[in-house]
Each structure stands twice: as structure tokens, then as C-alpha cells.
Amino acid sequence: MGRLEDRVAIITGAGQGIGLAYAERFLQEGAKVVVAEINEERAASAMRHLDGTGDVEFVRTDISDEQSALDCAAATKQHFGKIDILINNAALYYDIDNERNDYDYLRTVFSVNLHGAWLMARACSPHMVEQHRGRIVNQSSGAAYLYNMVPQSDFHEVAAFSYSQTKWGVVGLTKLLAGQLGQYGITVNCIAPGVTMTEATKKIVPDSVIDMLPMMSAMKRKLDAWDLTGTALFFASDDAELVTGQVLCVDGGSVMPA
Numbered sequence: 001m002g003r004l005e006d007r008v009a010i011i012t013g014a015g016q017g018i019g020l021a022y023a024e025r026f027l028q029e030g031a032k033v034v035v036a037e038i039n040e041e042r043a044a045s046a047m048r049h050l051d052g053t054g055d056v057e058f059v060r061t062d063i064s065d066e067q068s069a070l071d072c073a074a075a076t077k078q079h080f081g082k083i084d085i086l087i088n089n090a091a092l093y094y095d096i097d098n099e100r101n102d103y104d105y106l107r108t109v110f111s112v113n114l115h116g117a118w119l120m121a122r123a124c125s126p127h128m129v130e131q132h133r134g135r136i137v138n139q140s141s142g143a144a145y146l147y148n149m150v151p152q153s154d155f156h157e158v159a160a161f162s163y164s165q166t167k168w169g170v171v172g173l174t175k176l177l178a179g180q181l182g183q184y185g186i187t188v189n190c191i192a193p194g195v196t197m198t199e200a201t202k203k204i205v206p207d208s209v210i211d212m213l214p215m216m217s218a219m220k221r222k223l224d225a226w227d228l229t230g231t232a233l234f235f236a237s238d239d240a241e242l243v244t245g246q247v248l249c250v251d252g253g254s255v256m257p258a
Ligand SMILES: NC(=O)c1ccc[n+]([C@@H]2O[C@H](COP(=O)([O-])OP(=O)(O)OC[C@H]3O[C@@H](n4cnc5c(N)ncnc54)[C@H](O)[C@@H]3O)[C@@H](O)[C@H]2O)c1
Pocket: 012, 013, 014, 015, 016, 017, 018, 019, 036, 037, 038, 039, 042, 061, 062, 063, 064, 089, 090, 091, 092, 093, 094, 095, 112, 116, 139, 140, 141, 142, 143, 192, 193, 194, 195, 196, 197, 198, 199, 200, 201
């Protein structure tokens, strides 16, 4: 018997990387899973990977679009009859343009990485309130806590900090949602992964930095997407019934907030 037997979970951005690992682990634990993904090619490949491992559906979703978030929740309800778990994993990470420092682009990153999580929480929570039970797990990042990871050069203008700003926002959103939704039996928690060896990281993080990662962690090793799945499973499970508003850094001991 799995730890998520008969639970219905929406996992955003499950087309690849960490979201796909979450989907795989949740299916192993008996959950029914909706892959809520904007990129149809990635989703198709994820669905092939997950084929035969359990009850899984793809719902094309743009989390930054209000109607699309509502449609995803409605489609899940229609197909599986309920929504127990929302994993807010999707973000601009592989697809982020770190060269852009302008306000328009900052707003774009906010619309996905932070407001997308809020839109999905808003779309799914009424269904959770109805059954007086729910789990929301948001995905922040160790990047939220690394204040000195900004260009060290002659001053030109204030950096956009787009990725870090939004991931710090996700920490705050977690606590605000937890405060409101606890009375309805819904917990809201957050995972802040360290640098994880996904395709996105291999594309974005220079090899020289990747090589140094083990040295920068207490456990002296690199992190794979699968290493994060146990924490997501815990937050989504009955074991975490009274755990809410918490952020867990899963990074082998790199960032250790008080
Ligand atoms: N990989 C890491 O080192 C690392 C570290 C800390 C936090 N994170 C966070 O973990 C999550 C997953 O990381 P990853 O490495 O798998 O990243 P990734 O970029 O490979 O995966 C993100 C997925 O989200 C999807 N997506 C993007 N915009 C979307 C939208 N508007 N609607 C729906 N889906 C959308 C993408 O198509 C992609 O499949 C992200 O939130 C990322 O910020 C990653």
C-alpha cells in the first residue's frame, strides 16, 4: 500500500526534471497524477516515460494564465473526481533568459514563478476546502537565500534578481497561504532545493560551478531530482498533517537558514 493511495495530485511543470521525478514517485506511492505542463513536447515525452506506471493524465496548462489554471483544476476534478494535492513545481528555469534585466521581463518571470503558483493555489483550494483536506507544496530554491550571487562588477544598475526574487516570494506565499488555509484542513509547505542535476541545470549552470557543488555541501555530493521526491512525498502525505507554513532546504546541507 502506497503512502498516497487514491490521492489525486496535480504536479505543475511535470514535463521534465524535478516535476517528472515527483510524478514518478507519486505514482509509485499510489497517487493519481495530473501532469500540468505548458510544453506539449515535454509533456508527451513525460507521458511516454510514465506510461504503465499508474493513473496519469496530461492537462495542458499555463500556470501564469488565470483561465488555464482554473481549467486545469476543473479538468482534474472532472477526470479524477477531486483534488487532494497541488505541487507548484513549474517555473521559468530551463527557459529563463538570465541576460535580461528589464522590468517587462521581470514581470514575466513573476507571472510564472510566483503568480502562477498563486493562481494554481487559488484554482485548486476551493476543491480542497470542500473536502476539508488538502496539501499544497510550493517549490522555492536555495537561490532565494544566496544574496551574494549577483554580478560583481562596476555599478551600472540594480540587478533584476528575477529568479531569486520570485523564489523568495514563493517562501512568503507559502506562509500566507498556510495562515489562511489551515482552518480548512489544508497544509501549505515549501521545498527549497539546492542545485539539482536536471537538464535545466546542465544548460544554465556553468560546469565549473557544478564541479564545486559537492565541496559546498555538508554531505559532499551532488543532488539528483529523485533526492527531492521523499520530501515532496512527506509534505503530501498524512504524516505531515500538522506541518504547515514550513520551508525545507533539501540540498545536502548547503544553505542552513536559522
Ligand atoms: N534544478 C535545480 O537545480 C533547481 C534548484 C532549485 C529549485 N528548482 C526549481 O524546481 C522546479 C523544477 O526545476 P527543473 O530543474 O525541473 O526545471 P525545468 O525548467 O526543467 O522544469 C520546469 C517545467 O515547468 C514547465 N513550465 C514553465 N512555464 C510553465 C507554465 N507557465 N505553465 C506550466 N508549466 C510551465 C516547463 O515547460 C518545464 O517542463 C522549478 O520551480 C525550479 O525553479 C530547481
